[in-house]
Amino acid sequence: MIVDRSCIRFNSVDEQRLGALAAAIGSLCPKPVSIISLRGHLGSGKTTFARALLRALGIESRIKSPSFSVAEQYEATFGPIHHLDLYRLDRPDAWRAAGLREILSAEGLCLIEWPERAEGLPAADLDILFEWAQEGSPEGPRRITLQTPKDPALLEQLARVCKQPAGAEPSDRRELLLGLGATLLIGLVSRPARAVDVLGVRIWPASDYTRVTIEHDTADLVFRTQLLTEPDRLVVDIDGMTLNPTLRELVARVANNDPYIAALRVGQFKPGVVRMVFDLRQPIRPQVYSMPPVAQYRHRLVVDLLPAQEQDPLMSFLQSYEQKKSGPNAGDAPVQRLVTIALDPGHGGEDPGAIGKRGTREKDVVLRMAQALKKEIDAQPAMRAYLTRDADYFVPLGKRVEKARRVRADLFVSIHADAWVSPKAQGSSVYVLSEHGATSAAARWMARKENESDKIGGFSWISQDRQLAQTLLDMSTTAQIKDSIRLARAVLGEIGDINSLHKRQVEQAGFAVLKAPDIPSVLVETAFISNPEEELRLRDDRYQQQMAKALLRGIRRYLAQNPPLSKSGLT
Numbered sequence: 001m002i003v004d005r006s007c008i009r010f011n012s013v014d015e016q017r018l019g020a021l022a023a024a025i026g027s028l029c030p031k032p033v034s035i036i037s038l039r040g041h042l043g044s045g046k047t048t049f050a051r052a053l054l055r056a057l058g059i060e061s062r063i064k065s066p067s068f069s070v071a072e073q074y075e076a077t078f079g080p081i082h083h084l085d086l087y088r089l090d091r092p093d094a095w096r097a098a099g100l101r102e103i104l105s106a107e108g109l110c111l112i113e114w115p116e117r118a119e120g121l122p123a124a125d126l127d128i129l130f131e132w133a134q135e136g137s138p139e140g141p142r143r144i145t146l147q148t149p150k151d152p153a154l155l156e157q158l159a160r161v162c163k164q165p166a167g168a169e170p171s172d173r174r175e176l177l178l179g180l181g182a183t184l185l186i187g188l189v190s191r192p193a194r195a196v197d198v199l200g201v202r203i204w205p206a207s208d209y210t211r212v213t214i215e216h217d218t219a220d221l222v223f224r225t226q227l228l229t230e231p232d233r234l235v236v237d238i239d240g241m242t243l244n245p246t247l248r249e250l251v252a253r254v255a256n257n258d259p260y261i262a263a264l265r266v267g268q269f270k271p272g273v274v275r276m277v278f279d280l281r282q283p284i285r286p287q288v289y290s291m292p293p294v295a296q297y298r299h300r301l302v303v304d305l306l307p308a309q310e311q312d313p314l315m316s317f318l319q320s321y322e323q324k325k326s327g328p329n330a331g332d333a334p335v336q337r338l339v340t341i342a343l344d345p346g347h348g349g350e351d352p353g354a355i356g357k358r359g360t361r362e363k364d365v366v367l368r369m370a371q372a373l374k375k376e377i378d379a380q381p382a383m384r385a386y387l388t389r390d391a392d393y394f395v396p397l398g399k400r401v402e403k404a405r406r407v408r409a410d411l412f413v414s415i416h417a418d419a420w421v422s423p424k425a426q427g428s429s430v431y432v433l434s435e436h437g438a439t440s441a442a443a444r445w446m447a448r449k450e451n452e453s454d455k456i457g458g459f460s461w462i463s464q465d466r467q468l469a470q471t472l473l474d475m476s477t478t479a480q481i482k483d484s485i486r487l488a489r490a491v492l493g494e495i496g497d498i499n500s501l502h503k504r505q506v507e508q509a510g511f512a513v514l515k516a517p518d519i520p521s522v523l524v525e526t527a528f529i530s531n532p533e534e535e536l537r538l539r540d541d542r543y544q545q546q547m548a549k550a551l552l553r554g555i556r557r558y559l560a561q562n563p564p565l566s567k568s569g570l571t
């Protein structure tokens with residue numbers, strides 16, 4: 001597919017030329033250019049440009065990054081300038097709730113970084129795309145592309161202020177020399193002719209499966225896979241790609257103890273085609289697929305290496321507890337059934353969850369809290385804990401429910417940390433599933449945000465299980481919800497002793513991860529990672545221990561009042 005678009009492109013822009021370009025564009029602000037969107041990867045120069053533009057417009061005060069505040073305001077001679085960074089919006093429509101609608105419709109100038117994180121924004125007058133001119137050299141010159149989505153005629157005006165030499169036609173395919181010293185290319189951008197830029201590579205090894213992610217800048221990436229035996233190998237060929245340092249990095253990133261990949265080789269198979277060969281430790285079921293841009297990510301090619309024979313979580317779980325069952329305490333009391341608690345640390349792998357101002361990632365702190373709680377539970381005489389993930393990798397929401405059911409969990413506790421656009425929001429909250437709508441708009445928002453996890457974390461191989469999940473949903477959940485509320489109240493009562501409560505009562509909404517119809521399930525938002533003080537607490541070992549102990553007390557209190565019935569087939 002060929003996409004042709006009119007644009008102005010600067011192929012090599014250093015710091016000085018960026019300032020000159022900002023000044024040129026500034027001469028058209030706030031009219032006819034009153035909304036500018038700034039797009040590009042992290043570190044591609046959006047903020048540097050915004051700063052240069054603000055200086056060019058006479059702003060002399062300190063220029064702050066809106067990364068964490070979402071919006072910063074300045075007063076120019078023509079009125080207010082709003083500098084927005086939507087990177088931290090968790091939902092595409094959160095900008096309306098965050099009060100940005102008023103800002104965007106006000107007079108003055110609006111600079112929007114990460115507009116792709118929002119839906120339904122008013123169209124920008126000028127759209128600026130920042131890229132690195134050379135792959136893997138974020139410090140070097142930039143490639144900058146200007147587009148005018150609202151008014152194509154504006155492009156000519158832009159070209160003029162960028163000191164386009166007289167006589168040149170904006171529709172020319174010729175490369176024109178720009179007064180700024182950069183090269184100005186006006187005309188058609190033909191995508192397939194362009195090489196695929198690799199923006200990042202990541203590997204997430206885990207016993208469930210190993211995932212390799214290649215983040216790139218191209219829609220409709222063309223790739224081919226072959227699974228070979230004797231020895232077992234997976235070959236992935238990618239078109240339009242040239243071997244580069246980022247891709248080579250992948251090879252070194254394979255962990256020595258990766259359960260699936262023994263070694264990886266990457267090479268230029270032929271011009272324009274990169275070949276990756278995974279030498280495998282065991283027969284696998286590969287899933288190779290593209291994912292569209294979402295959240296902080298551009299396009300992703302995902303290579304999931306799953307075991308050919310799917311593991312049964314129950315087997316390994318039972319084995320690990322064999323010792324406990326036949327331990328010295330077994331004969332003491334009348335036979336008491338072991339109660340199994342499924343602990344579900346949210347997010348993981350490609351999905352970092354919410355990120356705090358200091359860079360604390362939700363996926364890390366919730367894993368540590370879950371591990372601390374598992375220790376507490378396992379130390380109890382008649383209880384054992386099962387973790388739906390025990391490392392930094394992504395587990396789809398439906399898979400978490402399925403795992404808990406496979407180990408016949410009696411209770412399910414999903415552990416998270418909240419985020420909100422305002423850093424002031426604070427306190428813990430406990431959620432359960434709702435059958436008919438959410439108990440508040442905030443609860444609905446939270447459920448939608450948490451349910452996004454699959455899109456960000458990435459999966460395609462769970463689709464068979466989707467059907468199962470739907471079947472489960474159709475089963476009655478009334479009893480489950482009643483029990484879940486009891487559990488949630490017991491937990492909320494105990495958490496209230498160690499942290500303030502965001503909401504005093506249990507909230508309900510459609511969380512996908514709480515949908516096991518036969519397991520009382522709660523989702524605990526342990527604190528606001530977006531609140532600087534609570535972020536510090538979430539990182540603190542002591543708070544993690546306190547939270548684990550409070551959750552255990554809540555679980556025990558619930559079990560004392562609601563002893564689990566005996567289950568057949570598992571003791």
Ligand SMILES: [Zn+2]
Nearest residue numbers: 346353416417
């Ligand atoms: Zn979460």
